Amino acid sequence: MEMTVKGLADLVGISVRTLHYYDSINLLNPTSISESGYRLYSEGDLDKLQQILFFRELDFPLKKIKTMLDNPSFDQQAALKMHKKMLIEKRNGIDQMIQTIDQTLLHLKGELSMTNEEKFKGFDFNKTKYDKEAREKWGEKIVDKANNRINSWSVKEKNAKSEAMNQIFKKFSELRTQSPGSKEVQANVQKWYNYLNSNIDYNYILEVFKSLGDMYVADARFTKNIDQFGKGTAQLIKEAIDIYVENCQ
Incomplete structure (x- = not known):
């Protein structure tokens, strides 16, 4: 059918x-x-x-x-077997992280003693798709560098840059009915990419840019803030960034 x-x-x-x-x-x-x-x-x-x-x-x-x-x-059957193997490995990693959480809760209650190594079992930033996002989010040097750049702006500069950013997100909201691969949407993605590289003292390589898009839908706080411009805006930006990165590779 x-x-x-x-x-x-x-x-x-x-x-x-x-x-x-x-x-x-x-x-x-x-x-x-x-x-x-x-x-x-x-x-x-x-x-x-x-x-x-x-x-x-x-x-x-x-x-x-x-x-x-x-x-x-x-070979479809061979591909399915490969999918299964890789998904099992992914599940095992998640299971290990859940176990680490359970052990940490017991450790905090004083019911279990954990070594520093045991506290980080299950984390593998060399493999996770959020590798660059995690480095950007938690790396002190990178965050400090970006903050120093932002803190150097005057109040007038901050307001102007904030308005420029809002205009980009408003445009994404207006384009929600279009395909994420359309010329207009992709042009706005380019504008957002240029904005980040021009205004934040950090080089947003494509891998980091993609992880940023992933975070827009993976982190509920980002989704909520972005979707204030219009429901579905975060999802559109994520999909549009994926396409932009793929076309640039």
């Missing part, structure tokens, strides 16, 4: 604009178009989307996913 783009989006729980973008880059094209112009997805398309989302869950970039799926030698 064929499904429309809205039906597929509702079934899977992803946005219609994401499916439109996958179609535009030839990652996932609908099998057919109805006489009314509706995109129609087949059972095979659903299987392919499942593969794509497994790869995305494991942080594979879209370009790499497309290359693998387009390869005539692509």
